[in-house]
Amino acid sequence: MPLFAYQxxxxxxxxxxxxxxxxxxxxxxxxxxxxxYIPLEVNExxxxxxxxxxxxxxxxxxxxxxxxxxxxxxxxxxGIPLTRCLYILGEQATTPVLxxxxxxxxxxxxxxxxxxxxLRAYRDIFSGIYVELVNAGEVGGTLEAxxxxxxxxxxxxxxLRDNIxxxxxxxxxxxxFAFLLMIAMLLFIVPxxxxxxxxxxxxxxxxxxxxxxxDSVRAYWYLYFLGGALFVTGLRAYMAGPGGHVYDRLKFxxxxxxxxxxxxxxxxxxxxxxxxxxxxxxxxxxxxTAGPAAGSSLVLEAARYARERIREGQSIARPLKESGxxxxxxxxxxxxxxxxxxxxGLLNRVAEFYEQEVAAxxxxxxxxxxxxxxxxxxxxxxxxxxxxYLPMFSVIATYQH
Numbered sequence: 001m002p003l004f005a006y007q008x009x010x011x012x013x014x015x016x017x018x019x020x021x022x023x024x025x026x027x028x029x030x031x032x033x034x035x036x037y038i039p040l041e042v043n044e045x046x047x048x049x050x051x052x053x054x055x056x057x058x059x060x061x062x063x064x065x066x067x068x069x070x071x072x073x074x075x076x077x078x079g080i081p082l083t084r085c086l087y088i089l090g091e092q093a094t095t096p097v098l099x100x101x102x103x104x105x106x107x108x109x110x111x112x113x114x115x116x117x118x119l120r121a122y123r124d125i126f127s128g129i130y131v132e133l134v135n136a137g138e139v140g141g142t143l144e145a146x147x148x149x150x151x152x153x154x155x156x157x158x159x160l161r162d163n164i165x166x167x168x169x170x171x172x173x174x175x176x177f178a179f180l181l182m183i184a185m186l187l188f189i190v191p192x193x194x195x196x197x198x199x200x201x202x203x204x205x206x207x208x209x210x211x212x213x214x215d216s217v218r219a220y221w222y223l224y225f226l227g228g229a230l231f232v233t234g235l236r237a238y239m240a241g242p243g244g245h246v247y248d249r250l251k252f253x254x255x256x257x258x259x260x261x262x263x264x265x266x267x268x269x270x271x272x273x274x275x276x277x278x279x280x281x282x283x284x285x286x287x288x289t290a291g292p293a294a295g296s297s298l299v300l301e302a303a304r305y306a307r308e309r310i311r312e313g314q315s316i317a318r319p320l321k322e323s324g325x326x327x328x329x330x331x332x333x334x335x336x337x338x339x340x341x342x343x344x345g346l347l348n349r350v351a352e353f354y355e356q357e358v359a360a361x362x363x364x365x366x367x368x369x370x371x372x373x374x375x376x377x378x379x380x381x382x383x384x385x386x387x388x389y390l391p392m393f394s395v396i397a398t399y400q401h
Contacts, residue, residue: 003045003121004028008037010111018108019045019121035112060097060125062161066154068098073147083109101125114138128289129153129272136279146279153275160267160355167260167362174373178380183217185384190214193388204394206387245297252298256368260361266330267354269294269303274347284310298325316343 004025007017016037022028029039068089075085083106090102101122108118116135119126130150137146194211197203203211217224239247251261272293276286284307291303302323309319317335320326330350337346 003123004042005045006032006037006039006043007041008032008039011036015040016107016111018104018111018118020108020113020117037111060095062154062158064095064098065125065130066151066158068093068102069147069151069154073144073151076144076147082106082115097125115143127293129276129293132281132285132289133275133279136281140280149275149278153271156271156351156355157268160264160358163355163359163362164264167365170366171369171373174377178377181377182380182384185381186210186214186217190384190388191218197391201391201394204387204390206383207390210384210387248297251296256365260358260365262325263354263357263361265294265296265299266326267351267358269299270330270347270354271351274344274351277347278344283316287316298323302326 002022002024003019004022005017005019006028007015010016020028020031022031025042025044028042032039032042071089072085075088076082080088086102086106086109090099090106093099093102105115105118105122108121109115114135116131116138119134120131123131133146133150134143137143190210191214194214252258254261269290273286273290276289277283281289287303287307287310291300294300294303302320302325305323306316306319310316315335315338317331317338320334321328321331333346333350334343337343340346
C-alpha cells in the first residue's frame with residue numbers, strides 16, 4: 001500500500017506532519033479529516049529505483065528496537081500515558097532516526113490513530129510482524145505483554161544474526177585480504193619483475209598472462225572499477241527480482257553452508273510464527289506474515305501453499321511437510337502442537353533448538369574454513385610468484401647449456 005507524507009492543521013490550529021498508508025491521496029485526506037485534521041498537503045512518498053538497490057537511509061538496529069520495546073512495556077506497566085512514553089523515549093533515543101520517528105508517532109496517536117496505525121507508516125523501521133503484534137495487543141488489551149514478547153523475539157533474532165556474522169566474518173576478511181594482496185602484486189610487484197626479463201626471450205604462457213593482466217589493470221583500472229560496480233548493481237537488481245528464487249534454491253544446496261542456511265531460515269520462521277500465534281494472530285494471517293520474515297522465497301511459497309491447504313481444512317503440519325523444506329522433526333512438533341493445542345509453545349522449542357544448532361555449526365564452520373582459506377590465499381600468491389620466476393629459471397637453464 002502506498003505511503004503518504006502529510007501536513008495538516010489540528011484542532012488547535014497548529015501545523016502537524018506525519019505519514020500514513022492509504023490507497024490514494026484522496027483516501028489519505030479523508031482519513032485525516034476523520035481524525036480531526038484539516039489537510040494542507042498530501043504527497044506520496046516514492047523511493048527511486050536506485051534507492052531500492054542501494055538504500056542509503058540508516059535503519060534502526062534490532063538491538064535498539066528490542067531496547068525500545070522493553071522500555072515502552074516497562075513505562076506502560078508503570079501507568080505512564082502512551083504518548084508521554086513515546087515523547088520521553090524519543091528524547092532519550094540513542095539514534096537520530098528513532099529520535100525523529102517516535103515524536104511523530106506520538107503526534108499521530110494524539111490525533112486519534114492507534115499505535116499500530118501510527119507505526120505502520122514507518123515500515124522501514126517497524127516490520128509487518130511488529131505492527132501486527134502491536135495491533136493484536138491493542139485489541140486484546142495486552143499491549144505491555146506483547147511488547148515484552150516482541151523484545152524477546154528481537155533479542156533472539158539479534159543473537160541469530162550475531163552467530164551468522166561470526167561464521168562469515170573470517171572468510172570475508174580473508175577474501176578481502178587476498179583480493180587486495182593480488183591487486184597490490186599486479187600493480188607494484190609484477191612491473192618490477194618485468195624489467196629483469198631479457199628482451200626477445202620467449203616467456204611462458206602463465207607469465208605472459210600475469211604480465212598482460214597487470215598491464216591492463218594499471219592502464220584501465222577505471223574500466224575494471226566501473227565494470228565491478230555495474231556487475232554488483234545488476235546482480236542486486238536481479239536478486240531483488242526473479243533471481244532471488246534461483247539464489248535461494250542454490251543456497252540450500254551449497255556444501256557445508258547449505259545446512260547452516262536451512263537451519264537459519266527454519267529458526268526464523270518458527271520463532272516468528274510462534275510469536276504471532278501466541279499474540280493471538282489468526283493462523284492464516286500469521287503464516288502470511290511469517291513467510292516473508294524467514295528470509296527465503298522458498299519458505300514464502302511454502303507458507304502460501306500451507307494457507308491454501310488450511311483454507312481447505314487441512315492441518316498446518318501436512319502442507320509444510322509436503323513442501324519438502326522442513327525436516328520431519330519440525331513438522332512432527334507442529335503436528336503434536338496441533339493435537340495438544342500448544343502450537344506456539346512447540347514452535348518456540350523448535351526455534352530454540354535450531355538457534356542452538358546455528359550457534360554450534362557457526363563455530364564449527366569457522367574452525368573448518370580457517371585452514372581452507374589460508375591454503376587458498378597461499379595458492380593464489382604461489383601461482384603469481386611461480387609465474388614471475390619461471391622466466392628466470394628458463395634463462396638460467398639457457399646460460400648453463
